Amino acid sequence: MLDIGQPMGYHYLHKEPQRLLAPLPLTPSLLMAVTSPLTCPMASTANANRLAYVGKVPGARDSDSWFTPAVYVDSARDALGGIIGLDPFSSDAANEVVDAVTHLTVADDAFATPWAPCLPRNKTLKTVWMNPPYSGKLCRDAVNLFIDQYAAGTFTAGVFLVNNSTETSWFQRAMASATAVCFTNHRIAFWNADGKAQSGNTRGQAFFYFGNNLTAFRNAFTAHGTVVALQEVL
């Protein structure tokens, strides 16, 4: 959490059916192939520390700490005028990418800490980025809190990222409340705290925009999917 001088309380192998194969005759060329050193003219230059996880990280508790890849945070920042004033659901590691002026952590508890005092005083900087924890009812509660705070005038513009859970009451409320939404044309490979991408995501995502600069949101998010205006911006 950054203190800005304001009162703040913030993987699996593809398994084919086992086939019964007759043992191969051990020819000289086969013998050569299995005993000679492995050489690969196209040896990978990838950094093993940053390769993606294919599926789950063993033992990891998934969705609460899937961080947003920088490309999407950058788009949100652009849509919000260049500054993210508050990220209410975050961690110090996640904020290395989000770079919000203020971020709240589990220890702060964004459900218990008032958001208003955490936001910059300058109206144009009263912006919120949110990628909530997804487990249990946390996502629902976070979305409802975000919408309530926007309706109360706590912040002037915001973007939140959720799964495309169109059947849920909170997603329907978001559709009825937001200025615009971007339905992604792909599944986001979220980042783990170690910076590796996770490719096991089974859902598409949606970015909801609240604010009065529809053009900025459209320009920032067209690259990620279809942008739909939901409310007339007066």
Ligand SMILES: C[S@@+](CC[C@H](N)C(=O)[O-])C[C@H]1O[C@@H](n2cnc3c(N)ncnc32)[C@H](O)[C@@H]1O
């Ligand atoms: C899906 S991650 C998103 C992190 C970051 N906002 C981003 O966009 O990359 C959700 C974050 O919320 C944090 N979190 C969970 N419950 C919280 C709470 N009650 N208050 C604040 N943060 C919370 C988790 O520790 C995690 O870092």
